[in-house]
Amino acid sequence: xxxxxxxxxxxxxxxxxxxxxxxxxxxxxxxxxxxxxxxxxxxxxxxxxxxxxxxxxxxxxxxxxxxxxxxxxxxxxxxxxxxxxxxxxxxxxxxxxxxxxxxxxxxxxxxxxxxxxxxxxxxxxxxxxxxxxxxxxxxxxxxxxxxxxxxxxxxxxxxxxxxxxxxxxxxxxxxxxxxxxxxxxxxxxxxxxxxxxxxxxxxxxxxxxxxxxxxxxxxxxxxxxxxxxxxxxxxxxxxxxxxxxxxxxxxxxxxxxxxxxxxxxxxxxx
Amino acid sequence: xxxxxxxxxxxxxxxxxxxxxxxxxxxxxxxxxxxxxxxxxxxxxxxxxxxxxxxxxxxxxxxxxxxxxxxxxxxxxxxxxxxxxxxxxxxxxxxxxxxxxxxxxxxxxxxxxxxxxxxxxxxxxxxxxxxxxxxxxxxxxxxxxxxxxxxxxxxxxxxxxxxxxxxxxxxxxxxxxxxxxxxxxxxxxxxxxxxxxxxxxxxxxxxxxxxxxxxxxxxxxxxxxxxxxxxxxxxxxxxxxxxxxxxxxxxxxxxxxxxxxxxxxxxxxx
Numbered sequence: 001x002x003x004x005x006x007x008x009x010x011x012x013x014x015x016x017x018x019x020x021x022x023x024x025x026x027x028x029x030x031x032x033x034x035x036x037x038x039x040x041x042x043x044x045x046x047x048x049x050x051x052x053x054x055x056x057x058x059x060x061x062x063x064x065x066x067x068x069x070x071x072x073x074x075x076x077x078x079x080x081x082x083x084x085x086x087x088x089x090x091x092x093x094x095x096x097x098x099x100x101x102x103x104x105x106x107x108x109x110x111x112x113x114x115x116x117x118x119x120x121x122x123x124x125x126x127x128x129x130x131x132x133x134x135x136x137x138x139x140x141x142x143x144x145x146x147x148x149x150x151x152x153x154x155x156x157x158x159x160x161x162x163x164x165x166x167x168x169x170x171x172x173x174x175x176x177x178x179x180x181x182x183x184x185x186x187x188x189x190x191x192x193x194x195x196x197x198x199x200x201x202x203x204x205x206x207x208x209x210x211x212x213x214x215x216x217x218x219x220x221x222x223x224x225x226x227x228x229x230x231x232x233x234x235x236x237x238x239x240x241x242x243x244x245x246x247x248x249x250x251x252x253x254x255x256x257x258x259x260x261x262x263x264x265x266x267x268x269x270x
Numbered sequence: 271x272x273x274x275x276x277x278x279x280x281x282x283x284x285x286x287x288x289x290x291x292x293x294x295x296x297x298x299x300x301x302x303x304x305x306x307x308x309x310x311x312x313x314x315x316x317x318x319x320x321x322x323x324x325x326x327x328x329x330x331x332x333x334x335x336x337x338x339x340x341x342x343x344x345x346x347x348x349x350x351x352x353x354x355x356x357x358x359x360x361x362x363x364x365x366x367x368x369x370x371x372x373x374x375x376x377x378x379x380x381x382x383x384x385x386x387x388x389x390x391x392x393x394x395x396x397x398x399x400x401x402x403x404x405x406x407x408x409x410x411x412x413x414x415x416x417x418x419x420x421x422x423x424x425x426x427x428x429x430x431x432x433x434x435x436x437x438x439x440x441x442x443x444x445x446x447x448x449x450x451x452x453x454x455x456x457x458x459x460x461x462x463x464x465x466x467x468x469x470x471x472x473x474x475x476x477x478x479x480x481x482x483x484x485x486x487x488x489x490x491x492x493x494x495x496x497x498x499x500x501x502x503x504x505x506x507x508x509x510x511x512x513x514x515x516x517x518x519x520x521x522x523x524x525x526x527x528x529x530x531x532x533x534x535x536x537x538x539x540x
Contacts, residue, residue, distance in 0.1 A: 055332075061332050062331050117399065117461060122399050177523075179457075184456070184457050192387045247447050251447055261445075263453050
């Protein structure tokens with residue numbers, strides 16, 4: 001009995017909850033195949049898996065006045081003000097509150113989507129727009145922008161973007177014509193996931209889905225399973241935290257940090 | 271009469287059509303104020319102004335099976351295949367066809383939006399997702415990715431992103447914590463507007479809208495009017511065209527071009 005109890009405790013400690021948010025309506029799409037493989041792989045490893053299948057849910061993509069049934073200011077719609085009011089007063093729409101509940105229950109959030117015009121499909125952008133509430137994802141404790149980038153309402157969670165592209169990997173190489181995939185996704189990895197405090201893992205990119213053979217799909221799924229096997233052990237991207245000393249005025253890098261470097265690269269520690 | 275005729279011809283030649291696509295439901299928002307100022311300024315300069323007021327139109331943001339009432343493949347939803355099928359066979363939804371008509375009638379397209387999580391509001395992303403059809407915005411003439419970045423269905427038009435941000439300009443400076451505004455918007459300026467052939471103007475950014483005084487708003491509008499006065503004369507961003515010689519294999523930069531430079535900066539000629 002003692003031995004069994006110890007085993008159970010050990011299992012409980014390593015059992016994690018993963019939320020997979022995904023955006024493709026076709027069940028046989030690569031996106032959905034990735035979701036199926038992730039769910040199976042993570043469950044077999046003993047984890048709990050939650051899904052937000054945005055198309056199946058009929059997710060409301062457009063952030064508008066309907067999101068604020070009880071207004072702070074009925075005359076003028078200010079999204080930041082009304083978002084905070086709804087969050088703090090408990091007047092958020094039920095679908096938004098439920099997604100926040102799932103997010104807060106998760107140890108890891110995976111965003112799985114096809115890259116459309118170098119960003120998320122609109123339905124997933126609308127999931128971010130509506131769920132990332134004032135008072136939760138930004139502007140915590142009435143502190144404006146003082147708590148962000150490494151600290152915030154989603155702190156303690158890991159996040160990963162898993163994206164598929166129709167075009168070949170060469171187009172997303174360091175000198176590829178589209179621009180490097182990590183730079184294209186910086187508004188998401190850094191600006192959307194790290195901002196409210198998540199630890200962001202390296203993006204998992206699956207390229208060339210426009211002309212993928214069955215063997216190519218199988219190789220992509222093998223790579224995905226391998227990636228998921230270590231997803232709770234790998235080191236996150238070393239984005240610099242706002243309040244760790246590198247941004248003394250909370251706006252710009254100290255001149256002694258990454259001297260002479262501008263742009264996205266300066267915000268990742270060497 | 272001769273004199274009058276000459277004047278009329280001169281007016282016709284300089285008279286342009288501008289399409290302003292915008293995304294904010296609040297009539298007194300900075301976004302809508304920018305739209306009103308642009309419409310008035312451009313009309314006073316003799317131009318025609320079209321608008322796509324996405325919230326007022328109730329624009330359908332989510333790209334899904336409803337966009338393809340007549341399918342090429344009823345078994346499996348492949349967006350690229352069905353988009354091309356609908357475009358070439360004339361089965362696109364009426365709202366999509368109408369937006370394409372307005373785009374093709376325009377000499378200049380202005381995208382006016384508040385920056386939400388470092389990208390477009392979902393309703394505008396869904397305008398791109400649905401309107402940028404296969405056969406028009408990409409994959410022209412059955413040539414796959416051979417015709418893009420500087421050439422394509424929207425060639426001959428100018429485009430400008432006019433974006434507002436709640437945070438201060440310092441956050442978007444070359445070493446600002448959010449990343450530089452031009453890099454954050456590269457997926458839109460380069461990947462979405464230059465891709466189908468538009469000549470993309472420098473982004474017009476209005477920062478600090480979260481705490482703007484009436485004087486600040488007036489200064490922002492003066493800057494906007496001044497910018498619009500020269501909008502048909504200014505040189506576009508010098509993005510490198512795919513077929514101009516810099517990308518011999520249509521995927522990666524030739525090693526002699528911008529030697530040693532990686533990332534977005536390499537795709538802009540010095």
